[in-house]
Amino acid sequence: MKLVAISGGSRGLGLALAKGYLEAGYQVVEFSRSAPHAFSVPADFSDPEGARAAVAAELGRLAALEYQEIVIVNNAATVQPIGPTSRKEPAEVLYSLNVNVSSAVLFLSEAIRKFQAHPCRKTIVNISSGAALRPYYGWSLYCASKACLETFVRSVALEQGAEPHPFLAISIEPGIIDTEMQAAIRASSEHDFPDLKRFVELKRSGALRSAEQVADAIRSIVRQNHGNGVRYEVRDFAG
Ligand SMILES: NC(=O)c1ccc[n+]([C@@H]2O[C@H](COP(=O)([O-])OP(=O)(O)OC[C@H]3O[C@@H](n4cnc5c(N)ncnc54)[C@H](OP(=O)(O)O)[C@@H]3O)[C@@H](O)[C@H]2O)c1
Numbered sequence: 001m002k003l004v005a006i007s008g009g010s011r012g013l014g015l016a017l018a019k020g021y022l023e024a025g026y027q028v029v030e031f032s033r034s035a036p037h038a039f040s041v042p043a044d045f046s047d048p049e050g051a052r053a054a055v056a057a058e059l060g061r062l063a064a065l066e067y068q069e070i071v072i073v074n075n076a077a078t079v080q081p082i083g084p085t086s087r088k089e090p091a092e093v094l095y096s097l098n099v100n101v102s103s104a105v106l107f108l109s110e111a112i113r114k115f116q117a118h119p120c121r122k123t124i125v126n127i128s129s130g131a132a133l134r135p136y137y138g139w140s141l142y143c144a145s146k147a148c149l150e151t152f153v154r155s156v157a158l159e160q161g162a163e164p165h166p167f168l169a170i171s172i173e174p175g176i177i178d179t180e181m182q183a184a185i186r187a188s189s190e191h192d193f194p195d196l197k198r199f200v201e202l203k204r205s206g207a208l209r210s211a212e213q214v215a216d217a218i219r220s221i222v223r224q225n226h227g228n229g230v231r232y233e234v235r236d237f238a239g
Pocket of ligand 1: 007009012013014031032033034044045074077127130174176177178182
C-alpha cells in the first residue's frame with residue numbers, strides 16, 4: 001500500500017493531486033476546513049493546535065500500517081490578507097501566519113514524527129511559490145511565509161540525512177494555476193495589489209495552467225526525485 005497525506009486537498013491543486021494519486025492506487029487523506037471528500041479529515045489551519053491534534057490523530061491511526069511509499073504534501077495556504085501588512089488588523093496577520101507557517105510546520109512535524117520509523121521511500125513535498133524568492137507589493141505575509149517554509153524544509157532535509165529511515169524533503173514552485181487562489185487575487189484592488197492588471201491579463205490570455213496539469217508534473221517530479229533539500233519548478237517539467 002502507498003499513502004499520500006495532503007493539506008488543503010478539498011479543491012484546487014491539492015484536490016488535483018489527491019485525484020491523481022487515488023487513480024494511481026494510493027491511499028489518500030486530505031486535511032481542510034470544508035473536508036468535502038470521502039478521503040477528507042476536517043482541520044482548520046487557522047487554529048494551529050486544533051489542526052495539529054486532528055492531523056496527529058489521523059496520521060497516528062495510519063502509522064499503525066506498513067507502506068511501500070509515503071508522500072506528505074504541504075499544500076494548504078492563503079494569499080489573504082492582500083495589501084501592506086501595516087494596513088491590516090493584527091487578527092488578519094495572525095490568521096495568515098497561522099495557516100501558512102505555524103500549522104504547516106506542525107503538519108509536517110507530526111508527519112515526520114508519526115512515520116519516521118517506517119523504512120519505505122518517503123517524501124515531504126512543500127508546495128511553494130515564486131513569492132518565496134521575490135517580493136510582491138501587497139503579498140508581504142504570503143512571500144514571507146513561502147520563504148519561511150522553504151528554509152524550514154531545507155533544514156528538515158539536512159536533519160533527515162542523519163536518520164536511519166529518512167524522508168527526502170523538497171520544495172516545488174508550481175507556477176500560476178487556475179484555482180480559487182488566483183480568483184481571490186483578481187478580486188483584490190490595485191490599491192492593495194498594484195500588479196493586479198497583469199494577473200487579470202494572464203487569466204484572459206489563457207496563460208494559467210490547470211490544476212490537473214500542474215498536479216501531473218508534481219507527481220512526476222516526486223517519482224523521479226532522488227535529491228534531498230532540492231527546489232524544483234513545475235515549468236521545467238510541464239508543457
Ligand atoms: N494558484 C496559484 O497560482 C499558485 C501559485 C503559486 C503557488 N501556489 C500554491 O499552491 C498551493 C495550492 O493553492 P491553490 O491555488 O490550489 O489554492 P486554493 O484553490 O485556494 O486551495 C487552497 C486549499 O487550502 C485549504 N485551506 C485554505 N485555508 C485553510 C485553512 N484555514 N485550514 C485548512 N485548509 C485550508 C483549502 O481548503 P478549505 O477551504 O476547504 O479549508 C483548499 O483545499 C498553495 O500552497 C499555494 O500557495 C498557488
